[in-house]
Amino acid sequence: MFPNVARMRVAGMMSGTSGDGIDVCIVDITTRSDTEGQKPSLDIVAFDTVPYTKEDRECLFHLFSGKASVRDICQGNFRFGRLFGEALLRVCDNSGTDVSSIDLVGSHGQTIWHDIDSTTGVCTSTLQIGESAVIAEVTGCNVVSDFRVGDIAAGGHGAPLTSTLDHLLYHPPSRLSGVEGGVRALQNIGGIGNVTFLLSEETLDDNSSKEPVLAFDTGPGNVLIDWCISKASNGTQTYDKDGTSASTGTVSTELLDEMMLDPFFSREPPKTTGRELFSPSWAQRFWDKGLKIGCSHNDLVATFSMLTVTSIVHAYEKFCPRAHLLAEVVTSGGGAHNDFLMSNLQRMLNERMGRVVPVRVLQDICVGINADEKEAALFALLAWLHIHRRPGNVPSSTGAIGSRVLGKLTPAFPPRARTTVIQ
């Protein structure tokens, strides 16, 4: 099935908690040998985000609501499978990439529920829809999907899986931003925020190399900002482009302090979260209170945006290993385009750390993957790891009891079934 495993073309597909669209990243993965063995290296061939239509987004938000019937979920699984398959075909067409050159697809699918026990903080289950058999039928490609469940079955959170890519690609040099043994924080700001802390490989001693990577969710990324702007604009805006509305508002410290009392923020890693906690009803409570104390709509957008920034900095202060050596923050995800988030993150970090900790976007650290591409590229890598029977999780990050090969393979039936249309 995989004749040339030394060099493979893999398409990673991802749609996150924001529900903005399907990211498709086509990557050539080659294997190079180094002292530790065979390491994959990634070259981006094509990337794009295929936005959801208004109808698809409405369907998705119904599935997020927790009120969807089993029938709705069943139909949604096939509907989103078709959308994922078509998104890949669209990106192939737009980029002039022959779909038959793709050896493998890694599809994250769309999370519609990620269940955390509110008392223990343990992840009990998760559900990603986007049926892999439909993707295989629509594209004619072999598909690896359902990456999170194997880690959760082994006691982990099934997330953040980005720690796997971070661990492979982004360990800092021994001297980072002038700091010897400086720690790099890789901060993704999608619907939810998550961080990976990395030490330089040269400074890892025998003890720390056993726990080389710490990653966890920091809290809401864009999910509450999107909710807030949609509310403020009566549904005409889905996000606060470049942070413009937040920039004209004033942050309510009273409201922000109350938001930060949510037990999620002080909980020890491993920890993950989602729309189940940072839900419309969570946001509505603070929206109503904000209006009562005299906040304008833009004040509320600014306050919800500062919650994202504050929860990130709080997480670094509380949980970053060797926090006194934190030397660089590298951002990715849609939130990296929000100037209000980025400028306040820089300001607050400097204030709290008592020194300048540069905040950069991913492409500035020069490894060929940009801030938008990263998560979809990750699922290409995870599919590649699956067919090489190599672990896809970093247990020190997810909390699993051990390394696991993640994902499930759905083989395409040859010849390629590109013309098959699933209604």
Ligand SMILES: Nc1ncnc2c1ncn2[C@@H]1O[C@H](COP(=O)(O)OP(=O)(O)O)[C@@H](O)[C@H]1O
């Ligand atoms: N130019 C921008 N200005 C502000 N926010 C943006 C911008 N571009 C994207 N975003 C935010 O990023 C979100 C999408 O981020 P993404 O990384 O795709 O998250 P997810 O993985 O959850 O889908 C959008 O919902 C929006 O809130």
Ligand SMILES: [Mg+2]
């Ligand atoms: Mg997205």
